[in-house]
Amino acid sequence: MPRAVREQQMLDAAVRIFGRRGYRAASMDEIAELAGVSKPLVYLYLNSKEELFGACVRREAAALVDAVREGVGAASGERADRQLWGGLRAFFAHTAERPDGWAVLHGQARTQGEPFAAEVAAMRAEVLAFVTSLIVAAAREAHGDPLLPEREVAGLARALVGAAESLADWANADASVSGKEAAATLMRFAWAGLGGLLEGRGWDPA
Amino acid sequence: MPRAVREQQMLDAAVRIFGRRGYRAASMDEIAELAGVSKPLVYLYLNSKEELFGACVRREAAALVDAVREGVGAASGERADRQLWGGLRAFFAHTAERPDGWAVLHGQARTQGEPFAAEVAAMRAEVLAFVTSLIVAAAREAHGDPLLPEREVAGLARALVGAAESLADWANADASVSGKEAAATLMRFAWAGLGGLLEGRGWDPA
Amino acid sequence: MPRAVREQQMLDAAVRIFGRRGYRAASMDEIAELAGVSKPLVYLYLNSKEELFGACVRREAAALVDAVREGVGAASGERADRQLWGGLRAFFAHTAERPDGWAVLHGQARTQGEPFAAEVAAMRAEVLAFVTSLIVAAAREAHGDPLLPEREVAGLARALVGAAESLADWANADASVSGKEAAATLMRFAWAGLGGLLEGRGWDPA
Amino acid sequence: MPRAVREQQMLDAAVRIFGRRGYRAASMDEIAELAGVSKPLVYLYLNSKEELFGACVRREAAALVDAVREGVGAASGERADRQLWGGLRAFFAHTAERPDGWAVLHGQARTQGEPFAAEVAAMRAEVLAFVTSLIVAAAREAHGDPLLPEREVAGLARALVGAAESLADWANADASVSGKEAAATLMRFAWAGLGGLLEGRGWDPA
DNA sequence: GATGAATGAGTTTTCATTCAT
């Protein structure tokens, strides 16, 4: 069996085990067994547990970013809200379809020290860039001019992405919640909030 | 030295090590050393690594819920937005003050299998209950009548809490972001969003 | 059983295994078993295979140097030839009594890379210093004045020590050769050679 | 490329790796890579690591013995001292020219258990035979009659060879010491010693 | 003649956990 194929099988197995057991609790023995190969072959192809995990993280991060990019892109040319909606739907669909991959990214990589946390941060930065540009675009479409300071937009994007991540966990854990419903709830809320802020209906602690 | 005090010292040490290394990577040796006691004593008082971790999770969860409850309670009698604001501020202040405890709850316990995930879910449920009741109260104050279906309120609360958690990580990781600023951004956004939804300015995919 | 005693047992076992199998071929399992303890205890006390080997080398080197020093010292006050003879006899007696220790020093440590080779080199330097000073003393006693250039003395000392090491291997391998006989042969030869050189009866390639 | 050539390349690579890393630490992977062939080919030609090492030892031992034989032979017909000098020079020149081969013979094979130690012993026996016969010849030339008992001659030869081996290591390790200088120092010393013994100027413990 | 693909067996090392005192 050619190397490239075997490698993907190993990554599949590794994502599943890492996602379910966690990085430290996952054993190379179990991964090799699930992949249907011997341990030395895993080491021959992927060098070490750390590199194997890194390869998983990179693959899953790229897949997720691609999915979101495609979701947004499918509505390119339409208004910002449709593009955001496309991205959200794609995000929830992807995390629902690959729960182990999502667990690796969101549940494991973030907490396993620098090389991996950085990789996840880079992925999140890509998504944040999408969201940020869509917020700015929405503001332009609504008022022709961004009224929100850049720093606040960054915070909003972060909040939106955080909410989405949390809802993805929710939808993955609770079978009665569909990705579509989660996306709709979040979109309605977010769009209302954005609109309100742009029209000056924010809240003031005083 | 009385047992209760020793136990708290052990928990302090354990939270610090668990929070920084992760559950699996943390070693009982290191925890005992940091606590300044011998390993057998840790076992005498806390029985096993699993129980020790459970005790950490329970203590930190209770402390966080207490902090939020107090933050909300300090504005009891005032309007729902002030109470939500009080809870948010307390949440961000607490996570900033006890980053290791927050790492144990948010970064570790959630991904370490049933007994702990359940404990964290219970804690989050308490916080969600607060938030849900405040959203309902806000709706009453605004229209005398909750216009939002229960299911949507649950989703909104979840989104709000998820956003808060994500912003807490952000504020912990990026020193230039204060808890207060994160809280204010989120509050402005959330309140505008809630108000918009209540007034029927939501977004519709069609 | 107190730690210090256990440690010596472990070193005894390790010297035996390292000496017979070689550094790489020796297994920590076998060492622990011969020492009558579990492997983790070996690691608890001696940290790693490398450190364990280092401890063996240091112990055996010190023992050998001490033996030679004592052999030389027992004839202190007497003439240089008696002192050299004392050192040689002690050297052969020691290597015959502790063949595994000698194998560790001469057969293994020298070829196992820097930290160990350096340790053996230091030991040999001590012995070389003895021999060198005895050669110089002999020259003084014979002629009141060292006629041999320093560089040649260094080479002679080296040759003498090398011959002794080789004869020690020989005596260890061939039971019919006693340490005393080896020492006597070498001493007769060396003393005749030294005397000849000092009296100008050396050999010239031309 | 013909088999014989390929085989020599493999042996070249193996001698280099074995000499530098040691028998156990050397890996067949590294040897195959350095030889520029695939591992199965190494096995096809040389069967196993053990046989490969054996082939290295035999080749290097033969080369060394040949070199010494040639060195001695170049002075055949001359007096014994010239022949010994020729052998010594050749020995030091050869070990300096092929340090890895010398390391395999002197540093590794001797300590790797029976098959190899025996091979090295056989090589040394050949060299010892040269030296022994030269000592006897020298005695004849000087007195017409060997005054030294056979057993002592064996010891002397051994000491001489041991000294030479040790000086070869020295010259290999310390660049400021040339093979020629080492050979001269040893030759002067040895010849003076031999002459002294033959003339009854030995040393007596009493 | 030559190799890419693959593995069984063994290595060093770590860790949660328990006694005897």
Next chain:
DNA sequence: GATGAATGAAAACTCATTCAT
């Protein structure tokens, strides 16, 4: 109440060796 001494079990990783092509 507290600890020094000790270990069973398992982890990551390596290596000599073999097939199918």
